[in-house]
Amino acid sequence: MMTNNLSELVAWRHHFHQHPEVSNFEFETTAYIKQLLSSWGVRLVPTTLTTGVIAEVGDASKGPTIALRADIDALPITEATGATYTSVNTGVMHACGHDFHQTALLGSAFELKQNEAELQGLIRFIFQPAEETHTGADDVIAAGHIDDVQAIVGFHNKPDLQVGEVGILKGGLMAAVDQFKVTFTGIGTHAAMPQLGNDPIVALSTTISTLQTIVARNVDPQQTAVVSVTHIAGGSTWNVLPESAWFEGTIRTFTNETRALSKQRFYDIVNGQAQAFGLKVVIDWSKGPDVTENDPVLTEIVSDETSKFLKVVKPAPSNAGEDFATFSQKIPGVFVFFGSHGTADWHHPDFDVDDAALPLAVEWYTRIATRLLREI
Ligand SMILES: [Zn+2]
Ligand SMILES: [Zn+2]
Structure with missing residues (x-):
């Protein structure tokens, strides 16, 4: 059994970074995620999605069903970071840090699986395709994967926040x-x-x-x-x-x-x-997507839990759009900015994240999910 230590998280992240795939073509990414989840015994949910992975731990008869969401697609940008794990797919790059998001969700799936018997409800992991084209969330919803979900949580890495900082805002976070x-x-x-x-x-x-x-x-x-x-x-x-x-x-x-x-x-x-x-x-x-609107009650809980081990800051709303908004229009949701101390801003050829933030993001997903199951 693999353990969830930093070097393993970094290895997964660098693998995703080196093999980026654009929206709706995340075939190898999908296979890699499925293979890891299966190797830990995490249940894969049958889906009509062509790419992307839906998985679960826990038991819906014990409490609420919540979803943790990470996006998995990359962008048609030629990488210029010079990293040792630079993209091998010419003209395609993880320039928005979705490699970071999916790695954090994988790490959390591993952790939550270890404590499955104690979970007071069901946690669904949504590895969503096609965020950059703003169609993936619609496809996940159309496939019925949030029909029984009471709350959904996600984050975007934020290059101008330090590692250990999390930007949380009630109301509109992204445009x-x-x-x-x-x-x-x-x-x-x-x-x-x-x-x-x-x-x-x-x-x-x-x-x-x-x-x-x-x-x-x-x-x-x-x-x-x-x-x-x-x-x-x-x-x-x-x-x-x-x-x-x-x-x-x-x-x-x-x-x-x-x-x-x-x-x-x-x-x-x-x-x-x-x-x-x-x-x-x-x-x-x-x-395109509507405003990414954070539910006030859920945001309060997420903020409280986050402040127990990370520094909560009030971020300026971002003029970037985010199709997480499509979920949070249907069901209560919270979307936060996770400090990743980046080298450049989103969608830039020099963009990358600081791997030191990875274990914090894993813990964040895990703690928020566990707390929400108890409180909603
Ligand atoms: Zn993006
Ligand atoms: Zn993004």
């Missing part, structure tokens, strides 16, 4: 995410004869600038929002005005009101600009 793509279509022509066509490039640049007024002039200054255009494309050479051009990006907000207002202003501005320039416009709007 609602909306994604947009706008395509302007006019009439292509020679660059030297713009009067013969209808140029989408100038309209696009004016529109992108004007969209910044949503935050500067529409959103309440006491609220927060981000409007980022991240990708623009149009034309193919220097002396031709193209027929069409497009841009895409994202909006992040922390309340439903700000979210609705930002979307309305976005449509008003884009449609208004298209009309002003006499262009056709298509807006593709994709609604």
Whole structure:
């Protein structure tokens, strides 16, 4: 039987880090997790999920059912950390630290399995696929894995918190995410004869600038929002005005009101600009995760238990989105930031976590799960 010591945790984490897989393609990751869990006798729950692992310890007849969730996918980023365990999958990298999350949950599954007879209820481990594409939580829910769950808990590593610090906040911790793509279509022509066509490039640049007024002039200054255009494309050479051009990006907000207002202003501005320039416009709007909202009662319990062995700090909410929100809209949930003293921020080619935080995260999952079974 394996023991749950630091060197073993580090070995698992480095294995995941070296073999990252993008959303919905976490096949080897899934196999590795299943193999470890099975070797400890942890029950694997049958699932219709293609990737990801659902497992359980405990007994639902003895008390409540709770879920511990970790995400397992990586990102299409080329790693630049220079670590000895650098990704061997070209162009794919664990740049969000999900290798850390799944390792901590594995360690906790091992520990909880050792104490299974004493558990006052059932603990379900959700190794969730496809967080980065914000579809995995929906798939786990559709597969029925939280139908009987009374509370769900998860965390994200936080590079700017020290090892031993945990950021806990009641209410909104991470932002609602909306994604947009706008395509302007006019009439292509020679660059030297713009009067013969209808140029989408100038309209696009004016529109992108004007969209910044949503935050500067529409959103309440006491609220927060981000409007980022991240990708623009149009034309193919220097002396031709193209027929069409497009841009895409994202909006992040922390309340439903700000979210609705930002979307309305976005449509008003884009449609208004298209009309002003006499262009056709298509807006593709994709609604991402809602605000990651922490249940006040559960948050109190989690905060109290955490403060017994770690330093609880009040974090600033993050404008990143997190599809844990999809779970915590359905059932009470708590999501926290776990100090990982990172070398760079999330999604950066230099990103990595401090392995010293691993045993703390294992203990955190274990203690929170055990306490929640007794108290909810
Ligand atoms: Zn991420
Ligand atoms: Zn992440």
